[in-house]
Structures are given as C-alpha cells and as structure tokens.
Amino acid sequence: MTADPETTLRADARRNRDQILAAAKSIFAVSGPEVPMEEIARAAGVGVGTLYRRFPDRDALVRAVAMDNFERVLIDARAIAAEETSSWRALERLLRQSVELQLSIQLAMVSHRALVILKSDPEVRRLRDDILAVLDEFVDGAKAEGRLRLDVGAGDIAILFATLLRQVRAKSTDVAEMAARRCVGIMIDGLSARPGTELPGRPITSHDLDPAEDHI
Structure with missing residues (x-):
C-alpha cells in the first residue's frame, strides 16, 4: 500500500x-x-x-511564535494544576517551567512592531487572560496553605517575573538561562510566607494589570 x-x-x-x-x-x-x-x-x-x-509576512510569523509560546505555557499551567495537590508547589513549578514565556516578553521588548502585534491580537489576549486565571488560583490556594506571603497578588508575581526575564543579559544563551533560573529561585524564596519586610500599598491583582502591557 x-x-x-x-x-x-x-x-x-x-x-x-x-x-x-x-x-x-x-x-x-x-x-x-x-x-x-x-x-x-x-x-x-x-x-x-x-x-x-x-x-x-513577518508579522504573521511573530504572532505564530508568540501564540505557540503562550499556548505551551497554558498547557503546562493546566497540567501542573491537575498534577499537584499543593498550590504552592504548583506555583513554584509554573514559575520554574515558564522559560517559554521569556521569548514572548523579549519579543515585545525588542521590537515595537512585535509589541503592537501582541497588544492588539484578541487570541493572544485570551491566552494571556487564561494564564492569569490559573495563576490566580495558585496564588489564592498557596495563601490558604500558609505557604505564600499574604501581601502579594498574582499581579505582583506577573510583574516580577516579566521584569526579571527582560533584564537577563549574558554572553551566551547557557549563562542567560542559568541566570534566569537562579533569579526565579531567589524570587520564589522571597515569595514564601515568613517574617520579612512589609510591602507598601496593597497586593497587585491580575485585574490591576494593563492588558496593553507585556507583564505576561
């Protein structure tokens, strides 16, 4: 045959x-x-x-790359939610595994055209909102477990993660990836519930984030 x-x-x-x-x-x-x-x-x-x-055209390729990355992050997030019994462990896994998100953020930061594409595309917006919804669940659950400090919100975590990744610069991709993973580890340590410096203001939620910005 x-x-x-x-x-x-x-x-x-x-x-x-x-x-x-x-x-x-x-x-x-x-x-x-x-x-x-x-x-x-x-x-x-x-x-x-x-x-x-x-x-x-290039716009179509940039959009496809961003969509593929966000879809992978969302698939990972939902799989983690199904596999983990602890919301804190789920949050840790999501942050450590979300290296795919780094490219989407870098795309938006490096190219004005890419930023316009990601801001205006309804499917990219939908995927972003779906990821934030899972993150909200992890944050609420981790607080209920007493593992996540109470004075942070999902918006705080999204902004921290985006800021961290866009700042990573190194002479090689291996060093950049190692640096990103180390910084995520430090970030997770700072998010854990324990006595520490009191944060000003109130927790930033996912609803506080401007959808036109590239926090996630």
Whole structure:
C-alpha cells in the first residue's frame, strides 16, 4: 500500500511549519524578530518560498511564535494544576517551567512592531487572560496553605517575573538561562510566607494589570 498523497502533503506542511517556528524561536531569542526571513528559512532547512507560504509576512510569523509560546505555557499551567495537590508547589513549578514565556516578553521588548502585534491580537489576549486565571488560583490556594506571603497578588508575581526575564543579559544563551533560573529561585524564596519586610500599598491583582502591557 502507498501513503495517501494528501495525508503526506499535510504531514510535510506541518513538519515545515514546526521547523520554521523552532528556527524562528531560536533566532528571535538571540537577535530579535527583525532578522532577515531568509536567515530563518535557512535555519529551518526550508526554501524562502515555503516560509512565505506558511507565514505571508513577518508579522504573521511573530504572532505564530508568540501564540505557540503562550499556548505551551497554558498547557503546562493546566497540567501542573491537575498534577499537584499543593498550590504552592504548583506555583513554584509554573514559575520554574515558564522559560517559554521569556521569548514572548523579549519579543515585545525588542521590537515595537512585535509589541503592537501582541497588544492588539484578541487570541493572544485570551491566552494571556487564561494564564492569569490559573495563576490566580495558585496564588489564592498557596495563601490558604500558609505557604505564600499574604501581601502579594498574582499581579505582583506577573510583574516580577516579566521584569526579571527582560533584564537577563549574558554572553551566551547557557549563562542567560542559568541566570534566569537562579533569579526565579531567589524570587520564589522571597515569595514564601515568613517574617520579612512589609510591602507598601496593597497586593497587585491580575485585574490591576494593563492588558496593553507585556507583564505576561
């Protein structure tokens, strides 16, 4: 028996798309989203024509990369919620695993065009809100467990995480990733419930966040 040509074509198209997204993620993380499309096609092992058939312009590719990252974070968050019996452990896991989020934040910070894309896209906004809803659950549960300090909110954590990641700069991607993980560890330690410096004002909630900003 021979493979169905249409099925083979769909599989090839999906593989090409995945290769392009993987290449774009790696290159965007190092050089930002303004790199030549030819460079992305070359790294993906596809022709420029194939790239443009999948993504007609740079905006479409930037959006696809951001969507893929946010979807992965949301899948991780929901899986963690289902697997963990402790909200504090769930919160820890989410923060430690969310390195995918780093690229989305860097995209928005590096390129004005990328920032406009992420701010105005309703699907990106929906995914962001869904992630924040899971984060709210983790925060409320961790406070109820007595593991998370009471004077912080989900908005505080989202802002801390975004600020931390956008500041990470290093000579190599290995050092940058290690630095990000170390800083997340320090951040988690500071969030744990124990006597410490009293914070000014009130906890910042997810509803306080401006959806036009790139906190998450």
